[in-house]
Amino acid sequence: xxxxxxxxxxxxxxxxxxxxxxxxxxxxxxLAAFRRRFYTRDGVLYMDGNSLGLLSRDAEAAVQSALAxxxxxxxxxxxxxxxxxxxxxxxxxxxxxxxxxxxxDEVAVTGSTTANLHxxxxxxxxPRGRRTRLVGDVLNFPSDLYALEAQVRRAGLDPSRDLILVxxxxxxxxxxxxxxxxxxxxxxxxxxxxxxxxxxxxDMARLxxxxxxxxxxxxxDLSHSVGVVPHRLSDWGVDFAVWCNYKYVNGGPGTVxxxxxxxxxxxxxxxxxxxxxxxxxxxxxxxxxxxxxxGAAAWQVSTPPILSLAPLEAAVGIxxxxxxxxxxxxxxALTEFLLDLVDRHLAGFGFRVGTPREPHRRGGxxxxxxxxxxxxxxxxxxxxxxxxxxPPDVIRLAPSPLYTRFEDVWLVVRRLRAMMEQRxxxxxxxxxxxxx
Ligand SMILES: *Cc1c(COP(=O)(O)O)cnc(C)c1O
Numbered sequence: 154x155x156x157x158x159x160x161x162x163x164x165x166x167x168x169x170x171x172x173x174x175x176x177x178x179x180x181x182x183x184l185a186a187f188r189r190r191f192y193t194r195d196g197v198l199y200m201d202g203n204s205l206g207l208l209s210r211d212a213e214a215a216v217q218s219a220l221a222x223x224x225x226x227x228x229x230x231x232x233x234x235x236x237x238x239x240x241x242x243x244x245x246x247x248x249x250x251x252x253x254x255x256x257x258d259e260v261a262v263t264g265s266t267t268a269n270l271h272x273x274x275x276x277x278x279x280p281r282g283r284r285t286r287l288v289g290d291v292l293n294f295p296s297d298l299y300a301l302e303a304q305v306r307r308a309g310l311d312p313s314r315d316l317i318l319v320x321x322x323x324x325x326x327x328x329x330x331x332x333x334x335x336x337x338x339x340x341x342x343x344x345x346x347x348x349x350x351x352x353x354x355x356d357m358a359r360l361x362x363x364x365x366x367x368x369x370x371x372x373x374d375l376s377h378s379v380g381v382v383p384h385r386l387s388d389w390g391v392d393f394a395v396w397c398n399y400k401y402v403n404g405g406p407g408t409v410x411x412x413x414x415x416x417x418x419x420x421x422x423x424x425x426x427x428x429x430x431x432x433x434x435x436x437x438x439x440x441x442x443x444x445x446x447x448g449a450a451a452w453q454v455s456t457p458p459i460l461s462l463a464p465l466e467a468a469v470g471i472x473x474x475x476x477x478x479x480x481x482x483x484x485x486a487l488t489e490f491l492l493d494l495v496d497r498h499l500a501g502f503g504f505r506v507g508t509p510r511e512p513h514r515r516g517g518x519x520x521x522x523x524x525x526x527x528x529x530x531x532x533x534x535x536x537x538x539x540x541x542x543x544p545p546d547v548i549r550l551a552p553s554p555l556y557t558r559f560e561d562v563w564l565v566v567r568r569l570r571a572m573m574e575q576r577x578x579x580x581x582x583x584x585x586x587x588x589x
Contacts, residue, residue: 171494175559178490184475184483184554191403191556198538198561198568202553203349203377203518206403211471212464216405219463230459240433241466242409242457243450248469249411252402252477253375253394254385258419258448261412262398262465263429263457266376267296269395269412270343272452274304275424277370277393278341285310288334288342288369290319290326294349297374301343324351324507324522324547331355332363341370346384347377347516350547352488352508354382354516361389376400379411381484381517381554383477386413393418401517401553402472404465409457414449427454471555480554484517487552490559491519494566502573507547518551525578529569532581536568 179185191207193199199207215236222234231239247257263269278287285308289301298318305312319326319334326348335342342364347354357373364371372393375384380401386394394413398404414421422445423430430451432444445451472480492506499521507520523529523546530542541549552562572578 171498172560172563175490175563178486178559182483182559184479185558187471187475187555188558190471193556196537198565199556200538200540200550200552200565202403202556203400203549203551204541205399205406206380206401206468206553207556208405208464209403209468209471211467212403212405215463215467216460219459223459236463236466238457238459238462241459241462242429242453243433245409245462245466245469246411246450248466248473249379249398252379252384252469252472253396253411253413254383254389255387255413256416258450259387259413259416261414261449261452262409262462263412263453264410265407266374266395266397266410267300269410269452270297270300270372270374271304272423272425272454273372273393273395273412273414274300274341274343275307276421277372277418278304278308280308280310280315280340283338284340284368286315286317286339288317288319288331288339290321290331290344292321292324292326292348292350293318293343293345294374294376297343297345324520325353325509326355328356328359331360335364335367335369335371337367339367339369341372343372343374345374345377347382349377350507350543350549351520352377352516352518352549354378354509354514356513357384357386357391358389361391364392365390375411377516377518380472380477381480383481387415391415398465398468402465403468403555405461405468408461408465412449412452414452416448419448423452423454425454429453429455429457475555483554484552485512485515487554487557487559487562488515488517488519491550491552491562491566494563495519495521498566498570499573502570517553518549521548521550522546523548527583528581529572529578531583532572532578533569535581536572536577538565538568 190209222230242262246260246262250257250260302312305316370392375396379396396411398408426443430453435444505522507522526546526548530548
């Protein structure tokens with residue numbers, strides 16, 4: 154669906170205190186200059202950076218440079234390109250390690266989120282004795298749930314007995330419930346750092362400590378937190394993690410994913426061995442037996458897609474420049490401002506905030522729940538706001554900190570209010586199979 158600026162809703166914009174406050178905050182925002190590095194569209198309020206982050210000029214230039222190297226150097230690009238392809242994945246991994254609080258040899262940039270999760274579980278989920286269970290939760294992303302179920306079957310077990318999905322409490326998870334499920338029958342637990350619908354941020358440090366204490370291995374899917382929330386995976390003692398790089402990392406649609414493997418597991422030989430997991434110094438000796446790279450790099454399988462890695466390398470550079478602590482501070486300020494405006498300007502229209510109020514329990518987006526959510530999300534697009542909708546009733550608004558202004562947040566709430574007042578959402582058609 155195309156998105157238009159919807160000028161009718163912005164008629165006679167009042168210069169209210171909230172707008173002045175938004176402008177004050179934008180004027181003193183230390184990250185304000187980063188917005189110009191991204192392709193934003195005039196009049197469009199992009200609130201979907203938790204689904205697909207925007208293209209930056211840096212990432213675009215990196216793709217062009219990779220294309221030029223392919224054109225001009227062909228196979229020599231592997232070692233002779235300005236950013237040599239042969240070691241590009243290792244370079245990006247070492248830089249991403251800082252983003253997730255890991256040692257450089259604990260991170261690999263390879264494959265895709267779901268495939269990496271399968272790969273790690275294939276090695277780490279080894280039911281033995283009474284410890285047969287794989288523990289997850291009902292709110293995890295569908296692809297993760299499919300992987301968990303498939304891995305229980307792969308182990309020769311019955312998901313109805315050995316896949317334990319902890320239930321929610323009105324759309325949120327309680328860490329006590331998750332810990333209770335990590336008992337002496339549990340082998341591995343997998344949760345998402347930030348829940349994709351509600352935006353709830355789990356206490357990963359606490360969960361990891363509880364898992365260690367109970368002899369359970371624990372892994373996290375960081376897809377909704379990497380690039381917007383700081384992590385300390387090594388300090389927390391997390392066993393493994395996976396993430397995608399196309400949400401807050403802004404690496405491009407379907408770009409190469411990340412995986413983390415704690416050093417205590419580095420002796421494991423990856424079950425899906427491929428030549429790209431070889432020790433780089435030996436790879437071109439073309440040995441008939443596998444000599445693994447040290448650490449997480451061994452978990453690479455195949456030749457990386459360079460045209461997809463190149464923009465990621467540039468995107469990670471932007472995150473380094475901005476600094477993850479400053480990004481988190483701005484993100485929390487944006488979501489706080491959004492929640493405050495929602496409370497004061499949207500009361501009485503049937504919305505319910507689905508995101509925890511406490512900053513330490515909140516990721517980068519805000520969930521507004523409304524029985525008419527699908528139509529409201531569709532109508533917002535007609536008026537120049539790009540949110541997304543997740544069934545049954547969740548409208549997600551993600552003010553991605555590198556390119557969203559406080560004034561944008563104010564405008565979103567203002568358009569939403571005008572729309573609800575004029576009942577314009579009732580005229581919107583819900584697009585079929587609303588995936589966006
Ligand atoms: C976005 C996301 C994915 C996406 O998986 P792909 O394999 O990259 O398609 C998986 N899990 C979570 C929790 C996500 O947020």
